[in-house]
Amino acid sequence: MNNFNFDNRTKIIFGKGTESEVGKLTKIYGKKVLLHFGGGSIKRFGLYAKILKSLHENNIDFIELGGVAPNPRLGLVNEGIALCRKEKVDFILAVGGGSVIDSAKAIAMGVPYNGDVWDFFDGKAFVEAALPLGVVLTIPAAGSETSTATVITKEEGLIKRGSGSPLVVPMFAIMNPELTYTLPNFQTACGAVDMIGHVIERYITKVKNVELTDRLCESVIRTVINNAPKAITNNNDYNARAEIMWSGTLAHNGLVGTGRQDDWASHGIEHELSAIYDIAHGAGLAMIYPAWMKYVYKEDVNRFAMFANKVFNIDINPFDLEETALKGIKALEDFYVSIGMPIRMSDLDIDGKNIDLMAEKATLNGKMTLGAFKVLDINDVKAIYKLAL
């Protein structure tokens, strides 16, 4: 087990009706609030009205910035930064899913910074101050509600990059599973793929003697696999929605990665796919993970056999661990298909013509490697895209 630090300050308020506490919580941290959200769904389903009621009841002064799109864009982030400065905002309330929270985090980082906020995503600057933020979560998937991370896409060149800081970990996250009843099934499925992915990035590691966190990883993945189909069959299944929502947080708050070395190659490889084709991140991951697994499993066949056994109850064949390992990868593909996910780029009519370009972007023209379980260079990345065709 590696040495580690673990630290997560986000106060979780989880369960039915909890969105009514938003005003009371916001008041602790902010005097002038930016209410940040996405499209019209929060208005359509009544959440917007409830939030406004709670803010008004607590006499909170706020301004609004809606319009965050999936794969959130730098343009709106810059708009938010300017607005916060002009209006002297001291707290950001993000109402939505990962895109809205990521956009809010980028604004929070940008407001006190004298340069271009993209510097943080380009690796040219380090976050030294940020506005505090809070979250009302409506889409469980990204885990952004308690994480340090944010992913933003720069319109020019469609460059999708991550950044982050402990300073942008939300102060609170209100999580009511009922708010996820109205999610389209496709989005529920994408969320399931994304949260399983967050665990896989930690589970597939070369660090030895990580027994407790192995078991925690498997627990989260199994719970998502058991409950996503229930939520898709019956959108209003509170218990399935609750299991998924809490799994999404634990998949990405750092806990299941304690003492291990994360990988993150697949996330990097997928980001170029969704940046160019503007597909859902979860759908992209459903194509990339099986391809990545097939490409890297020989680095530690035993670990992949354990994955097959502990996650999918596949008997371990002690005479042929590779067979077991491959059955596990196939079972993951079968699960993705069962919840309506694409598992090949061709399922979304994406051909191979941009593979070289994507591999170049993912590796900064071959100057950067990806991953840790198996360190990938530009040719490895191209090979993985090809396996996903």
Add this chain to the structure above:
Amino acid sequence: MNNFNFDNRTKIIFGKGTESEVGKLTKIYGKKVLLHFGGGSIKRFGLYAKILKSLHENNIDFIELGGVAPNPRLGLVNEGIALCRKEKVDFILAVGGGSVIDSAKAIAMGVPYNGDVWDFFDGKAFVEAALPLGVVLTIPAAGSETSTATVITKEEGLIKRGSGSPLVVPMFAIMNPELTYTLPNFQTACGAVDMIGHVIERYITKVKNVELTDRLCESVIRTVINNAPKAITNNNDYNARAEIMWSGTLAHNGLVGTGRQDDWASHGIEHELSAIYDIAHGAGLAMIYPAWMKYVYKEDVNRFAMFANKVFNIDINPFDLEETALKGIKALEDFYVSIGMPIRMSDLDIDGKNIDLMAEKATLNGKMTLGAFKVLDINDVKAIYKLAL
């Protein structure tokens, strides 16, 4: 799943050599520090010298109060409160196990309070302010390094009572598994029983649809069961010590209880046993849990069958779930015995003569019930002590 709040601010610094960071961390929170510890073991094994070096290097002004005994006493707590007030201490650094941390928490609660600190343990007052504290953990077991709870024994009448507050959750916990190499095997075993107990108090619940946390509970218990024997066989097995240490924290930081209803009857019943006989808390729990389980399992045989299956790999007999349930309880007893724990009061030559007295104390003369999975009155508590004879 029940609604819940989850919030844990403790910064964990985990791994080899991490005690050298104590000065740097302490400096963030305190100008004048009380260094609080137990007996001579931290001096004997060199930890005391390392801590002093780190405090000196960071120019931290501190005073010392040692002498915390297992089942920490109110007398020393009051001494600590007086000392902190006199010396204008603003931060407490607890170096030790659960007893030292609990004593530190009680002092932290008492310093800014105008009345008798025992009021918090008697339910007569509510903690509204406390000094901040930090921890260097040397005995993994109590989980006190990230918990809200403290248990103190009042010498007069040997009354052992718990209290707590989010305000006494430590700011940081330094956890180096190497520091636990010198623990006597008996104490390692007691710790294992205690941390398994913290999970059982959450696992055995009547709340339905708590799948993720069921799996997390089982993960922690299994990890302790796999690794405690290794640490006892080879005291310097870093990986086993690390698994146990991290399990001890996750068993009691609130995570595995999210969305569930805790029980805590067994802890209450045990406290009277260790208060009167001054036995180790873990040893007391090893006697009480099997008795409690035998007394309550019929409330939900299915859950106990799941415990047998998921924790001990016992096949579920679908025609006789009760048989499976009882095998699970027996397996837990067998595990306790295998690590050298007593499982009956008679194993420590304790007879039944104080059963009525202990049951009266545990239930405040019958005025209070214990537990939630099965609500226990004074007669139930007597019956459980008898089953443990």
